[in-house]
Amino acid sequence: MPASTNAQAKNGNLLNNAGLRNTTQRALIMDIIRQGRGHLDADEVYRQAKRKQPRISLSTVYRTLQKLKGLGLIEELHFDEAHHHYEIKHPSEHHHLTCFGCGKVIEFQYPLTRLVKRNVHEAKEFDITQTELHMAGYCEQCRKNKK
């Protein structure tokens, strides 16, 4: 049984459970985001989607991203650039480390919320619902290459 069948069924269920219609466009967009290891922006999702469904429109991509974000199925990240990046939502708190040299993105987990609430006085009574950490710099390899 091919992997795509699994993924499609999974997407369909997620959409149905959320009360949304399971259209081919939505399933495709979710597939792309799920497989998008580097974090994709809307235009990149659109370009990848067009390869499989040439008639898909940018508006559909944007509308789908909004819907999925609203449902908590994907996460919208705000990096250095003017546009947003999207990824499938992870169950646990995780963060990002980007290399300016090669552009690779390392994800790592770290219980920052707990830590900050424990150590920062003003945060103690805060009900933190969103945590976004982005670090960037140069990875070992790119530093070597520069020398």
Added chain:
Amino acid sequence: MPASTNAQAKNGNLLNNAGLRNTTQRALIMDIIRQGRGHLDADEVYRQAKRKQPRISLSTVYRTLQKLKGLGLIEELHFDEAHHHYEIKHPSEHHHLTCFGCGKVIEFQYPLTRLVKRNVHEAKEFDITQTELHMAGYCEQCRKNKK
């Protein structure tokens, strides 16, 4: 001696040291950002600036923000929204906690870079040059008001 005189002299020095001309527009924009406790976006800087210099243009605001950012005098932050926010650069590593209810922004310091480099395997050999943590939720007071 009024505070504004100090601030203006300070801005002038900063600009001169950076090899930039000390124009009234730049001095004003730096003043606004320095005093902008909540983090201002370009348009807010523009509107405040127009109150003192009605002929100032949005392009000047954008160009100045870019210059100052390039020189490391101000920091560009990427929050939830589509546009950027700016603040005077702090010497030490600090982070943000925003209340969705009342919009207040709490700044706090925390040596995250050191911590992550020490505890996250992939980060050990990374040369981290940029760290941006943004947390958000509801402060104690807003939680009480909701009940």
Added chain:
DNA sequence: CTCAGTGCAAAAGCTTTGCATAATA
């Protein structure tokens, strides 16, 4: 006096929206 900086207006992204058509449940 020179050249960096400014204001204005126009252009260039990214994102949203209105409306007729197509597809799902």
Added chain:
DNA sequence: TATTATGCAAAGCTTTTGCACTGAG
């Protein structure tokens, strides 16, 4: 069949850029 979702095109925002003029050094 009744809506919901899509595609297209047009509009909306934020940000950038070209050019002639102004002002700091």
